[in-house]
Amino acid sequence: MSTVTIDKAAPTRNVKYGSMSRDRTWALRWSYFFLTLFAIFSLVPPIYMLITSLKSSAEISAATNPWWVFHPTLENYVGLLTSNQFLRFFLNSAMVSIFVVTITMLISVPAAFALARMRFWGSTTLATGVFLTYLIPDSLLFIPLFKVFAQFGEWTGIQLINRWYVLLFIYPTLTVPFCTWIMIGYFASIPKELDEAAIIDGASWFQTLTRIFIPVALPGLIAATIFAFTVSWAQFLYPLVFTTSTDQLVLPVGIITTLIKGDVFNWGQIMTGALLGAAPPLIIYAFLMDYYIAGLTAGATKG
């Protein structure tokens, strides 16, 4: 769009106006052409999941065109959604994600409020520390964490390994630092006059947080919630390390360890499971795309 105005402002527009506008049309056509290519590249795996999930095992092993469904069937969906094991995975995933989101918000919102507004000794260092923690990946911590929890079980007799709720302790290490970080950014952008007015009116710090900051920073809160949910739903390494019994597994690990039996790949069911596992984040994304993107870009642009 900006290029159009440039063309008009260009000194040679009388001579070249026609060709400029033709250039512009061609640039648009090329843009659409390449965008279509990239969109196909992006969407092939999920679409292929859908195609395969609608096929019967016989059709999958037949040497027909893999990109087309000749005899659509819902048997894979029926098979998975009536299997207690699969529903257990789904339930475990849902419980873990919902609890982790709650824990994350309870920890990070007050902490972000304190770090953004109540300057105290070491608060800037702590804010930087939170950001650094966010950069520590799961693949660095899984071995020591496993040992820590094994040791904890030996000392106290409380066995946490191979229970789904051990993930409630571990996932916050991934979600809390980022959520705190983006909430600091959102809280810091709220004008100081708002909370000063509240304090003058006699509100306590807690009231200032719940009556003013949370409602005003609601978009940021939604973005942080979405982030915490998608991270806990998608996490693969920690559940793979910490849970092994089939009734304790979450969805991604469950699909990979139970549906792949030795060399026998039941691809119809695997793709159906993968699609059902991808569905919750995709649905959230479809309805709350703007919040999702706000959360995605906030990490580097806020603060």
Added chain:
Amino acid sequence: MVDVAFQPNNVSATQPMRKRSSLQKALKRKSTAAFLMTLPLIILIALLVLYPAFYSIHLATLNKSMQRFVGLGNFEFLFKRDTFWLVVKQSCIFAVSAVVFKALIGFIVAHFVHNIPAKGQRKWRGMLLVPWVIPPAMSTLAWLWLFDPSYSAFNYTLSFFGIGPIPWTGDADWARFSVILVNVWYGAPFFMIMYLASLKSVPDQLYEAAAIDGANWWQRIWYITLPMMRNIIAITTLFSLIVTFANFDIVRILTAGGPLDHTHIFATWAFRIGIEGSDIPLGASVSLFMVPILAVAAIFILRDVNKRGNEA
């Protein structure tokens, strides 16, 4: 703000009537309240991030049964193994090439999206971000199925062009290509969305001025877009470098390190040794090798993020 917050406390301190409970007073003090609010965060980071991080250094100095201190023995052992150097090489190839392609594709696609009328941008952006939204463990399964040795849908399509069956995950070099391809597919949308947000913040006047001065499209990108986006490009690239270097899901599901350990990266090899092979100290030593590159990237990110904060 600080004065306002402290005044009620000062007033109450001068009144002897309210002096009775020092605990109550302490709770009302701003720094105490702030400390209590951040306490859960501090405990979480200290117990479940910092403690394990330092504990892994201790673990790395123990023998396999974790009863004897061996000093740097685990590292000496690793340095003598060919697989270790294969993993180091593959981790670097994997991380660097995946990040470069993600950054390039993200930059190009962001420009194309920015180029089309604003009305349609939302729809395209929505479609192009789908790979980032699907949990990587789930989408990698779809890629595994697309790469299947006997029923590969890619090979089926390529056979029409006379290109013979490609051993996507069977041959060492092709397997390396495949894990990078899947990683680029998964990560490029993140770059695209970051660049798009930053492209929108470049003022149009700059481009207009450049057009008046007779700059062509390449000069516009080189002298305006890139300098204006430099900070975002740096942060996104460094951030992606950390995430890619520490990647686990994609390699684990697609090749599990095979064929013959040729696609193992630090995370998957540490898992193979530490969890599957139950040699926790050796696994911890392997994952510790990620620390230097992560630390360097983190320092640069921190510098850029702080710079950005000062500008705003």
